[in-house]
Amino acid sequence: MTIANDTPISKLIRLAKRGDQTAFRALYERYGARLYRFFLAYGADADMADDLVNETFIRLWQHLDGYQERDRFEGYLFRIARNLLIDRQRQESRFLPLDDRPRQEKRISPEENAIQQENLADLHRALQKLKPDYRTVLILRFFYDYSPAQIAQVMERSEGAVRVLQHRALQALRKQIAQQSQEV
Amino acid sequence: MDALERVLRALEQGKSLEEALSELPPQEAERIRPEAEAAAWLYRQEPALDQAASSWQPHWERVQPHLQPRQAPAAQRPRPRRGWAWPQWQRAWQFAVAAMLAALVLLGGTWTAVSAQHALPGDWRYPIKRLLEDTQYYLSPDPASRAALEITFAQRRLEESEALLKQGKTKLAAQTLTVYQRHVQNALQWAQKTSLPPEEAQTLASQAQTQAQMLERLRYHLPPQERQAAQAGEEVAEQAAAFFRGHGRPPAHRPPAASATVTATPTPSPTGTITPTVTATATETVTPTETPLTTATGQSYQWQWQGEKGNGNGP
Numbered sequence: 001m002t003i004a005n006d007t008p009i010s011k012l013i014r015l016a017k018r019g020d021q022t023a024f025r026a027l028y029e030r031y032g033a034r035l036y037r038f039f040l041a042y043g044a045d046a047d048m049a050d051d052l053v054n055e056t057f058i059r060l061w062q063h064l065d066g067y068q069e070r071d072r073f074e075g076y077l078f079r080i081a082r083n084l085l086i087d088r089q090r091q092e093s094r095f096l097p098l099d100d101r102p103r104q105e106k107r108i109s110p111e112e113n114a115i116q117q118e119n120l121a122d123l124h125r126a127l128q129k130l131k132p133d134y135r136t137v138l139i140l141r142f143f144y145d146y147s148p149a150q151i152a153q154v155m156e157r158s159e160g161a162v163r164v165l166q167h168r169a170l171q172a173l174r175k176q177i178a179q180q181s182q183e184v
Numbered sequence: 185m186d187a188l189e190r191v192l193r194a195l196e197q198g199k200s201l202e203e204a205l206s207e208l209p210p211q212e213a214e215r216i217r218p219e220a221e222a223a224a225w226l227y228r229q230e231p232a233l234d235q236a237a238s239s240w241q242p243h244w245e246r247v248q249p250h251l252q253p254r255q256a257p258a259a260q261r262p263r264p265r266r267g268w269a270w271p272q273w274q275r276a277w278q279f280a281v282a283a284m285l286a287a288l289v290l291l292g293g294t295w296t297a298v299s300a301q302h303a304l305p306g307d308w309r310y311p312i313k314r315l316l317e318d319t320q321y322y323l324s325p326d327p328a329s330r331a332a333l334e335i336t337f338a339q340r341r342l343e344e345s346e347a348l349l350k351q352g353k354t355k356l357a358a359q360t361l362t363v364y365q366r367h368v369q370n371a372l373q374w375a376q377k378t379s380l381p382p383e384e385a386q387t388l389a390s391q392a393q394t395q396a397q398m399l400e401r402l403r404y405h406l407p408p409q410e411r412q413a414a415q416a417g418e419e420v421a422e423q424a425a426a427f428f429r430g431h432g433r434p435p436a437h438r439p440p441a442a443s444a445t446v447t448a449t450p451t452p453s454p455t456g457t458i459t460p461t462v463t464a465t466a467t468e469t470v471t472p473t474e475t476p477l478t479t480a481t482g483q484s485y486q487w488q489w490q491g492e493k494g495n496g497n498g499p
Contacts, residue, residue: 019254029242037237046239054243058250119232142226143233145196167188170219177225 009073017064028057031077034144038081040120041139043128052088056081071153075146078154082136089132126176134169141166187212191220195227304344305356327378334371335391335424338364342398349405358410361399361417368392368420372427380431389428396421 003012003026015023032053039049059080067076127135136155140146146154148162155162187208194204201224205213296312303309317337324330341364348357371388380388396418403414 017254021248021251024251025244025248028244028247032242033237033240036240037233040236041233046236050240050243053240054247057247061251061254064254113235116232116235119229120236123226123229123232138226141192142223143230163186163189167219170188170222173226174218174222177222 010069013064013067013069013073016061024057024061027060031074032057034074035077035081037143038078038139039085041123041127041143042085042135043124052081052084056084059084072150074144075150075154078140078144079156082154086132122180125180126173129176130169130172133165134172137162137165137169138173188216188219191216192223195220195223200224304347304351305360306348306353327374328380328384331371331374331378331380332384332388334367334374335388338367338371338421339391339395341367342395342402346398346402349402354407354410357402358406358413361402361413364395365413365417365420368395368417368424372424375427375431380428385428385431389425389431392421392425392428396425 003015003022007023007026009027009030012023012027016027035053035056036049039052040046044052056077060077063080067073127138130138133155137151140151140154141148148159148166151157151166152159152162157165190207191204191213194207195201201220204224205217205220208216296309297316300309300312300316303313317340321330321333321337324333341360345357345360345364348354348360375385375388399414399418399421403411403418406414
């Protein structure tokens with residue numbers, strides 16, 4: 001069965017729930033990059049982020065029946081990703097490998113690339129010092145433009161709790177940035 | 185919306201940090217400046233993140249081997265069948281069948297009961313007819329009603345006997361007449377235990393007299409060997425008629441210590457034993473002239489005076 005590029009997400013999910021792996025592959029290809037970005041922002045290296053993307057989709061396949069159509073699919077995906085991160089972080093600490101930065105394609109000038117590499121390293125260094133919940137809130141709010149209500153769904157918290165978390169996370173991040181500046 | 189949220193939205197829309205903070209009162213802007221600076225710093229790192237994320241390549245071959253075949257969604261899987269969880273249409277069907285059966289039983293019962301009213305001895309419905317009569321009898325509240333019922337049932341037996349004779353079933357007709365006699369004897373026994381209203385007593389007397397006449401006619405239609413039953417029945421009917429005529433009669437005058445006991449003591453015969461003992465009281469001096477009465481069947485009925493006549497209330 002072939003899946004058109006413009007097939008609605010809801011249809012892909014319905015097909016995947018019935019066991020259609022072609023539809024599930026389409027979901028993987030549409031959301032893989034966004035998920036990869038999430039893991040990178042969280043502090044994973046390239047290989048780790050890649051593994052985490054694959055593992056998230058394997059978990060999604062197992063828990064696809066738990067998804068309700070009224071929910072935002074990407075939010076459900078991030079919820080699985082966050083739980084996976086929590087499980088992984090208990091097992092190993094392969095985050096923020098500053099000396100093993102993700103290898104990137106050279107599409108920009110070497111100078112620009114160097115700046116961005118440096119920025120990403122700064123980001124990783126700053127976020128790595130924050131609590132996991134702070135990281136999640138900041139990533140979803142500032143890199144995915146999620147509203148506090150949407151973040152609350154992913155984190156299974158109340159919207160008020162998310163606002164408090166966001167405020168504290170920004171304060172903690174500000175301190176980290178200041179410390180990094182002093183170190184430089 | 186709080187101040188920080190306003191600044192974050194302004195940054196999200198692409199405004200610079202200073203532009204976003206300038207929308208707030210100076211003191212408020214200074215209070216949230218650290219958080220706003222952190223947010224602006226995050227936005228500045230985003231292009232680096234996008235750049236790094238753009239290198240992602242799908243590796244379906246690493247995912248696909250781990251996908252186990254999925255079962256159909258729970259809603260589409262057939263549910264385990266349970267006795268009480270039949271589909272709606274099956275329950276409706278069951279209800280319809282049960283209703284039809286109930287209706288059939290009711291209609292059948294009603295039809296049987298109605299049609300049994302016309303059943304004759306030998307018919308399969310005849311026991312039902314007798315059962316209904318017994319029920320009616322036991323539901324009767326007092327001796328007077330029971331006496332009247334017995335005379336009514338006796339009338340039915342006569343009619344049945346007549347119908348059987350027309351069908352040529354003479355033996356059954358004769359047997360039915362013996363039952364007739366028992367009804368009349370029972371009526372007399374019940375009448376002895378109560379005081380019948382004069383009108384009712386006269387009605388019963390009239391019915392018994394009519395039955396005696398009927399029996400006289402029937403007797404000639406029976407073969408000689410079966411006539412005995414008709415004769416015995418006729419005599420009992422006449423005796424009952426005489427009793428009822430005297431039973432409810434209002435007293436004109438009361439002679440001292442005059443009571444009458446009617447004792448019918450028939451000899452044992454195939455038609456049954458008749459032993460009504462009637463203590464009759466009368467308001468006038470009655471001298472039975474039929475003492476002793478010997479019937480054609482050899483049964484003798486004796487009127488025995490037992491002291492003073494009563495007041496018509498029986499024993």
